Amino acid sequence: MILAFANLSWPVFADALALGGIYALMAVGIGLVFGVLRLVNFAYGQLMMAGAFALAYGDQWGLPNWLSILFCFGVVLALSALMDRLVFRPLRTHSPAVMLVATFAVAFVLQNIALIAWGSFGKTAGSLAVWQAPWDIHGVYIRKIAIIAVGTAALCLLLLQLLLTRTPVGLQMRAASMDFRTARLLGVRANRVIGGAVLISGLLAGVATVMLSVEQPQITSTWALPETIYVLMGVVLGGLNRPIPATLGGFTIGFAFGLLGGILPSNQSQYLPSFIFAAVIVVLLVRPNGLFTRGGAAVERV
Amino acid sequence: MTALAVEKLSVRYGAVEAVRGLSLEVKPGQIVGLIGPNGAGKSSTLHAIMGSAPVVGGDVRLDGSSILGRRPEDVARRGVALVPEGRRIFGELTVEENLQLGLAARTKRLNGGGLAGAYELFPILREFRTRHAGALSGGQQQQLAIGRALASDPSVLLLDEPSLGLAPKIVDVVFEALSRIRDAGLAVLLVEQRAQRTVALADESHVLANGELRLTLGPQDAGDTDRLVKAYLA
Amino acid sequence: MNQARRLPELLAPALLVLATALLGLEVSSYLQTYFLDTLVKVAIVVALYVFIGNSGVLSFGTISFVAVGAWTAGVLTVPEDQKRITMPGLSHFLLTTNVGNAASLALAAGVGAVFALAVGLPLMRLSGLAAGIATFAVLGITYNVLTNEQKIGPGLNAFSAVPQTTGMWQAAGGGLICVGAAYAYQRTRFGRKLRATREDAAAAAAAGISTYRQRLLAFTLSGALAGFAGGLYVHLLPLQVGNLYLDLTFITLAMLIVGGSGSLLGAVVGTLALNGVYSFFTAATNTVDVLGWHLTVPAGTAEMVLGVLMAVVLILRPSGITGGREFSLPRRRRPVADLEKARATT
Numbered sequence: 001m002i003l004a005f006a007n008l009s010w011p012v013f014a015d016a017l018a019l020g021g022i023y024a025l026m027a028v029g030i031g032l033v034f035g036v037l038r039l040v041n042f043a044y045g046q047l048m049m050a051g052a053f054a055l056a057y058g059d060q061w062g063l064p065n066w067l068s069i070l071f072c073f074g075v076v077l078a079l080s081a082l083m084d085r086l087v088f089r090p091l092r093t094h095s096p097a098v099m100l101v102a103t104f105a106v107a108f109v110l111q112n113i114a115l116i117a118w119g120s121f122g123k124t125a126g127s128l129a130v131w132q133a134p135w136d137i138h139g140v141y142i143r144k145i146a147i148i149a150v151g152t153a154a155l156c157l158l159l160l161q162l163l164l165t166r167t168p169v170g171l172q173m174r175a176a177s178m179d180f181r182t183a184r185l186l187g188v189r190a191n192r193v194i195g196g197a198v199l200i201s202g203l204l205a206g207v208a209t210v211m212l213s214v215e216q217p218q219i220t221s222t223w224a225l226p227e228t229i230y231v232l233m234g235v236v237l238g239g240l241n242r243p244i245p246a247t248l249g250g251f252t253i254g255f256a257f258g259l260l261g262g263i264l265p266s267n268q269s270q271y272l273p274s275f276i277f278a279a280v281i282v283v284l285l286v287r288p289n290g291l292f293t294r295g296g297a298a299v300e301r302v
Numbered sequence: 303m304t305a306l307a308v309e310k311l312s313v314r315y316g317a318v319e320a321v322r323g324l325s326l327e328v329k330p331g332q333i334v335g336l337i338g339p340n341g342a343g344k345s346s347t348l349h350a351i352m353g354s355a356p357v358v359g360g361d362v363r364l365d366g367s368s369i370l371g372r373r374p375e376d377v378a379r380r381g382v383a384l385v386p387e388g389r390r391i392f393g394e395l396t397v398e399e400n401l402q403l404g405l406a407a408r409t410k411r412l413n414g415g416g417l418a419g420a421y422e423l424f425p426i427l428r429e430f431r432t433r434h435a436g437a438l439s440g441g442q443q444q445q446l447a448i449g450r451a452l453a454s455d456p457s458v459l460l461l462d463e464p465s466l467g468l469a470p471k472i473v474d475v476v477f478e479a480l481s482r483i484r485d486a487g488l489a490v491l492l493v494e495q496r497a498q499r500t501v502a503l504a505d506e507s508h509v510l511a512n513g514e515l516r517l518t519l520g521p522q523d524a525g526d527t528d529r530l531v532k533a534y535l536a
Numbered sequence: 537m538n539q540a541r542r543l544p545e546l547l548a549p550a551l552l553v554l555a556t557a558l559l560g561l562e563v564s565s566y567l568q569t570y571f572l573d574t575l576v577k578v579a580i581v582v583a584l585y586v587f588i589g590n591s592g593v594l595s596f597g598t599i600s601f602v603a604v605g606a607w608t609a610g611v612l613t614v615p616e617d618q619k620r621i622t623m624p625g626l627s628h629f630l631l632t633t634n635v636g637n638a639a640s641l642a643l644a645a646g647v648g649a650v651f652a653l654a655v656g657l658p659l660m661r662l663s664g665l666a667a668g669i670a671t672f673a674v675l676g677i678t679y680n681v682l683t684n685e686q687k688i689g690p691g692l693n694a695f696s697a698v699p700q701t702t703g704m705w706q707a708a709g710g711g712l713i714c715v716g717a718a719y720a721y722q723r724t725r726f727g728r729k730l731r732a733t734r735e736d737a738a739a740a741a742a743a744g745i746s747t748y749r750q751r752l753l754a755f756t757l758s759g760a761l762a763g764f765a766g767g768l769y770v771h772l773l774p775l776q777v778g779n780l781y782l783d784l785t786f787i788t789l790a791m792l793i794v795g796g797s798g799s800l801l802g803a804v805v806g807t808l809a810l811n812g813v814y815s816f817f818t819a820a821t822n823t824v825d826v827l828g829w830h831l832t833v834p835a836g837t838a839e840m841v842l843g844v845l846m847a848v849v850l851i852l853r854p855s856g857i858t859g860g861r862e863f864s865l866p867r868r869r870r871p872v873a874d875l876e877k878a879r880a881t882t
Contacts, residue, residue, distance in 0.1 A: 040665065090851045096665040097594040101789065102850050108786050109843035115836030168406065175392050175403050182390040185352055187378035187407025187454060221836070229676065236669055274680040277673035284670045285658055 648763015
């Protein structure tokens with residue numbers, strides 16, 4: 001396997017970084033909501049799927065790219081708010097395990113609504129395909145989307161980091177994810193913090209959707225589902241509670257997939273998911289708070 | 303003018319009645335103590351005031367108007383600050399960030415309080431402002447918790463067993479700070495297990511046992527242990 | 537005396553299973569498939585219940601035991617000459633070994649149990665969300681391995697030429713075996729101990745109950761029953777690994793939750809009710825006549841309906857249709873008992 005690294009080239013490396021970036025965005029979206037709501041949103045991928053279908057419609061109606069993207073964001077945010085209102089809010093008092101099952105149900109329902117509406121073939125979101133074309137950088141061909149994805153992901157994460165650490169709202173969100181009850185007693189408004197987390201999570205989903213649609217322009221009912229599962233595993237590996245470790249976890253998984261998928265022949269990389277899953281089990285047994293968090297007893301029994 | 307009034311308050315958790323028909327008042331510039339054995343309902347009273355306990359009867363009034371049934375964050379924003387049992391500071395945030403969180407409850411009142419007030423009252427906090435709050439000692443964390451509550455510029459301060467787990471010397475520091483807070487005009491409701499010190503400090507102290515008010519003592523009764531014990535065990 | 541009083545707890549679900557089978561014999565062979573499918577699903581959901589219902593711990597991994605059982609029974613019963621054609625990558629041992637129907641089911645149960653035990657040894661220490669995620673990871677690993685490993689099965693392809701021995705009697709018998717085993721387990725002191733940990737973990741620990749050990753036992757039993765059900769399933773339909781992954785996990789979990797995850801009756805009722813709905817809508821993709829009115833629905837409707845039902849139940853009545861209660865006959869009041877009760881409250 002070490003020899004496979006000889007296959008490593010700049011394009012493969014860039015693609016791996018891009019995949020890592022997309023996964024990182026998804027990881028933060030999922031981790032942020034978990035931190036504040038203690039909710040693992042298995043339906044996150046379906047949110048993205050809905051946004052991707054919006055992009056496909058934008059393509060079909062001949063909308064300019066920026067308008068399609070706006071439409072995509074609109075759909076994702078609206079669906080996200082709806083999910084929170086209808087399903088997550090009534091279940092907030094239940095255990096995280098029950099909430100996971102509920103999001104599982106929501107994901108299943110949305111997946112099949114998409115199947116009913118658009119069949120197993122789905123729709124194509126092709127207008128951003130231009131980003132698949134490579135840039136020639138000193139004789140090395142790197143796909144435009146790779147650079148755009150990495151850049152966008154880095155920018156979003158930087159902005160989020162600034163929001164969380166430099167603004168009062170961000171501080172309240174961090175506090176709420178550590179100890180919601182005490183935060184409320186200090187005057188932190190629960191609904192505002194939750195709404196904020198859901199909003200940011202939705203925005204990140206929108207960005208990830210746009211990026212991923214370039215990689216996978218064929219939008220079907222299970223679009224982004226495998227990615228959601230892997231990102232979820234990455235978030236658990238990194239640390240469910242805290243945004244930064246969750247991001248690192250998501251990024252690592254994406255990067256590993258991209259890298260190893262790119263340099264290993266397929267008969268060796270096919271078991272990569274199993275390794276990831278096995279790693280997650282080990283982490284849950286040994287360090288339930290994740291690999292990247294500082295050790296210490298958690299208030300939550302995760 | 304009464305800052306905080308509790309009238310025939312009853313709190314029930316499922317089948318358990320934690321507080322039965324409790325009435326008390328705290329005026330501005332006054333410390334009222336609430337003492338009693340474990341499980342007497344002292345904490346529940348504070349949480350009922352904050353809106354985070356199931357109230358089944360009675361009323362809670364702030365400056366004359368009822369705040370019963372309001373959400374905790376709304377009660378906090380109206381000027382009631384709680385220093386919770388066990389401090390409950392955010393260990394992974396810095397001291398300064400913890401204090402800034404206290405500012406969350408400030409709405410329009412921008413005069414007084416704020417971080418400056420907290421730093422003045424507890425100079426040790428200024429020294430440690432960039433440290434992670436989890437690295438502070440118990441006594442320092444208690445000061446931080448109080449400072450954080452004060453940052454919101456409240457008119458009423460509720461404290462839930464601030465001396466718990468603290469060395470006597472630190473308790474001195476804390477109680478001395480409470481005295482100064484009282485002098486600044488706040489209404490302070492102090493829940494404590496250390497009966498004698500509380501009775502000595504407070505303008506009046508109520509003994510709570512089994513959810514009911516048993517006895518009211520003044521500072522002059524601080525040495526009267528017999529009366530105290532009888533009230534506890536009644 | 538106590539045992540007899542509880543017998544309705546066994547009889548009610550058992551009779552429901554039998555009734556389904558008998559009804560299934562009366563309908564056209566086209567509809568029979570749905571009845572057979574329902575009975576096999578009863579076996580799966582009961583296997584789910586044995587662990588989740590008694591321990592209160594969520595497990596997404598049960599379907600991986602079903603899959604392993606299906607693989608075992610399938611690979612060992614496809615005639616050897618067929619194996620060489622459809623599964624040429626099989627290991628020599630599996631290629632040349634063949635067993636009879638009953639043996640395949642027994643082995644499926646055995647392999648399911650062993651796999652569950654191996655998985656449970658590390659995992660049974662976990663609770664809540666961690667358990668859910670860890671068992672989900674197990675499901676993922678199983679799916680990944682079964683899909684790619686040609687030495688142990690058909691990989692991504694569907695099974696073919698597996699003897700279709702799961703007729704009404706095998707399906708009903710299988711369902712009854714699972715119901716019986718679940719009932720027997722929950723009546724033993726092991727089952728009771730595990731239920732105690734579900735109600736109040738601290739009190740149970742104080743009483744000397746080892747949560748870990750009781751969970752491991754239930755998990756292994758659940759694995760055996762699930763493997764057995766997998767064997768039944770592969771003898772019914774040409775299964776493909778995708779049939780034994782997320783969709784089936786969700787559907788069976790929905791059946792358990794809607795029926796009431798706390799009771800055996802709930803598991804059976806939930807399966808019968810929901811698979812009835814599911815089958816109806818699945819059949820409707822090819823048009824059904826309902827009360828003189830043609831109904832055609834697009835593919836995916838059945839799943840969507842199930843998902844909505846599950847979400848609704850979770851939000852409105854999380855304890856499910858049965859409320860977690862077993863079937864019991866109304867008790868005849870005894871005067872002495874009433875008197876004692878009255879004395880106790882004064």
